[in-house]
Amino acid sequence: MYFDHLTFSAMEKRQKARFINSLAGFKSANLIGTRDAKGQENVAVVSSLIHLGSNPALLGFISRPHSVERHSLENIVTSGFFTANAVTEQLYRAAHQTSARYQKHESEFEQTGLTPVYSDLINAPYVKESPLKIGLKLVETLPIAANDTVMIIGEVQEVWVDSEAVMKDGYIDLEKLSISTISGLDSYHRTERLDRLSYAKPNQPLTRIDVNGEPLE
Amino acid sequence: MYFDHLTFSAMEKRQKARFINSLAGFKSANLIGTRDAKGQENVAVVSSLIHLGSNPALLGFISRPHSVERHSLENIVTSGFFTANAVTEQLYRAAHQTSARYQKHESEFEQTGLTPVYSDLINAPYVKESPLKIGLKLVETLPIAANDTVMIIGEVQEVWVDSEAVMKDGYIDLEKLSISTISGLDSYHRTERLDRLSYAKPNQPLTRIDVNGEPLE
Numbered sequence: 548m549y550f551d552h553l554t555f556s557a558m559e560k561r562q563k564a565r566f567i568n569s570l571a572g573f574k575s576a577n578l579i580g581t582r583d584a585k586g587q588e589n590v591a592v593v594s595s596l597i598h599l600g601s602n603p604a605l606l607g608f609i610s611r612p613h614s615v616e617r618h619s620l621e622n623i624v625t626s627g628f629f630t631a632n633a634v635t636e637q638l639y640r641a642a643h644q645t646s647a648r649y650q651k652h653e654s655e656f657e658q659t660g661l662t663p664v665y666s667d668l669i670n671a672p673y674v675k676e677s678p679l680k681i682g683l684k685l686v687e688t689l690p691i692a693a694n695d696t697v698m699i700i701g702e703v704q705e706v707w708v709d710s711e712a713v714m715k716d717g718y719i720d721l722e723k724l725s726i727s728t729i730s731g732l733d734s735y736h737r738t739e740r741l742d743r744l745s746y747a748k749p750n751q752p753l754t755r756i757d758v759n760g761e762p763l764e
Numbered sequence: 765m766y767f768d769h770l771t772f773s774a775m776e777k778r779q780k781a782r783f784i785n786s787l788a789g790f791k792s793a794n795l796i797g798t799r800d801a802k803g804q805e806n807v808a809v810v811s812s813l814i815h816l817g818s819n820p821a822l823l824g825f826i827s828r829p830h831s832v833e834r835h836s837l838e839n840i841v842t843s844g845f846f847t848a849n850a851v852t853e854q855l856y857r858a859a860h861q862t863s864a865r866y867q868k869h870e871s872e873f874e875q876t877g878l879t880p881v882y883s884d885l886i887n888a889p890y891v892k893e894s895p896l897k898i899g900l901k902l903v904e905t906l907p908i909a910a911n912d913t914v915m916i917i918g919e920v921q922e923v924w925v926d927s928e929a930v931m932k933d934g935y936i937d938l939e940k941l942s943i944s945t946i947s948g949l950d951s952y953h954r955t956e957r958l959d960r961l962s963y964a965k966p967n968q969p970l971t972r973i974d975v976n977g978e979p980l981e
Contacts, residue, residue: 548927551885555821555920558934565934565977567818570898570923572792572850572938573945573955574814595814597791599826600911601784604772607908609816633789636958640970647964658966668768681787686910691824693903693917694817700910703772706787710765717775717782718948721789728790728945728955731935733963733973736955738790741853741944743951747864749875753857756950760782 569731576634576727576735578642579608580663580672581622588663588672589618590655592642594729596631604703606631606683611696618651620688623699627685628670631701632677636725639735641676668705678724680707716760718743786948793851793944793952795859796825797880797889798839805880805889806835807872809859811946813848821920823848823900828913835868837905840916844902845887848918849894853942856952885922895941897924933977935960 555563574594582588599605608631610620623629634642641659649655656663656672663672669682683701690697712723721738728736745754745762755763772780791811799805816822825848827837840846851859858876866872873880873889880889886899900918907914929940938955945953962971962979972980 548925548930550923550925552921560819562934563821564818566930566936567821567920568815569934569936569938570821570896570920571813571815571823571848572794572943573790575789575791577789596788597812597814597826598785598788599908600828600913601781602777603911604780604784604787605911606788609814611817631788639958640961643961644964644970647966647968649966653966679787687908689906689908689915691816691904691906691915691917693919694820694822696817698906698908698915700908702910703784703787704769706767708765708767713765713783717779717786718951719783719786721786721947722953726789727958730938730955731960734935734960734975735958736939737958738945738947738953738955741856741952741954743948744857744860746950747861749864749866749870751864753861758951 565731573728573730573736576639576642576729578632578634578645578674578677579619580630580632580674581619582626582671583622584625587652588654588656589622590645590661590672590674591619592634592645599700605686605700606703607698607700609696610699620697620699623685624688626670629683629685629701630669630671630673631681631683632674633679633724633726635678636727636737638676639727643733666705678709679726714759718760720758782948790945790947790953793856793859793946795849795851795862795891795894796836797847797849797891798836799843799888800839801842804869805871805873806839807862807878807889807891808836809851809862816917822903822917823920824915824917826913827916837914837916840902841905843887846900846902846918847886847888847890848898848900849891850896850941850943852895853944853954855893856944860950883922895926896943931976935977937975
């Protein structure tokens with residue numbers, strides 16, 4: 548089946564959004580926690596959080612200034628902080644509900660039954676129910692001219708994670724934490740590991756490694 | 765289990781890379797196809813491809829100028845085009861092998877057994893074996909000052925996808941295509957759908973929808 552520019556243009560607006568949102572593949576599922584100068588809390592599901600680098604440890608996500616994420620963006624610029632909290636099989640319905648267009652004075656925490664908690668270091672609420680919580684300090688807001696969106700870049704300050712999921716070699720077993728993945732705009736999935744693979748080198752066959760990073764073959 | 769800046773600094777370099785790479789959650793798995801002015805082909809697995817917007821239809825990914833992806837970046841800037849090809853259960857081993865540090869004159873296609881194919885529109889090779897192929901025109905290369913990486917942004921020009929996977933409402937059923945997702949640096953996963961959920965509205969309960977977008981409840 549072939550789609551080109553003409554086919555896209557002929558698609559109904561939401562149909563096109565579902566199609567284009569499905570193209571890149573499976574996406575991470577995170578709840579971004581923020582608060583404004585008055586302490587008003589906000590939490591919003593995002594599917595665009597990505598790893599930018601390990602040294603320094605940077606994550607970024609895309610904010611559409613005219614969407615529901617605009618409150619998150621305003622709060623992050625004001626406070627200088629945000630949290631990212633992994634969405635699990637137990638949390639994906641509440642997470643999806645945070646994408647409703649609530650008013651600025653309404654807290655999505657209250658509306659969806661999620662619980663805000665704080666650490667000493669980060670001026671933004673974590674989601675108590677998430678087993679993988681990341682505290683970030685704003686480093687850069689990068690305007691993307693091509694479509695008037697913004698990439699928000701944060702440096703990891705602290706991580707709270709169930710210790711059973713952290714392997715000796717540093718890998719975090721997201722499946723042990725029942726973390727979900729998103730496809731398109733509204734589909735949530737669990738995962739099943741196919742393999743961990745050895746570091747690839749030219750002219751050398753890959754080997755399978757177990758979840759702890761130990762050779763299987 | 766709590767990690768802060770001090771814990772990160774104490775981690776061994778590759779252990780830290782595995783840990784930080786695991787934080788954002790599940791990632792998309794795509795093969796980026798490019799070629800240089802002489803026709804030398806390149807294909808590289810990336811886990812950072814994300815949706816930037818539907819109108820115009822934009823995707824972006826992160827290139828580390830000093831890594832194996834540098835050949836892709838050079839080719840994209842020269843040719844103005846690249847392809848993104850979804851990695852499946854059948855392809856993830858070959859995809860992972862493309863991350864080996866081959867020399868510039870070595871084609872990862874030849875080295876990994878993947879097959880390049882071309883369309884009339886895009887000056888870059890597709891991966892024949894992939895059931896979801898996206899042709900993109902370079903729109904912008906966005907330097908990220910915080911860690912000297914580059915976000916490469918492309919506009920979708922054409923899409924080749926097995927028609928059985930495209931639902932009436934525009935959603936693409938990635939599971940029907942056996943598309944994989946990545947966690948950390950080296951773990952590949954299949955998925956199982958939990959639910960598609962209705963568009964969220966304030967003070968209105970979510971309903972489950974089936975893979976075609978029809979209400980289930």
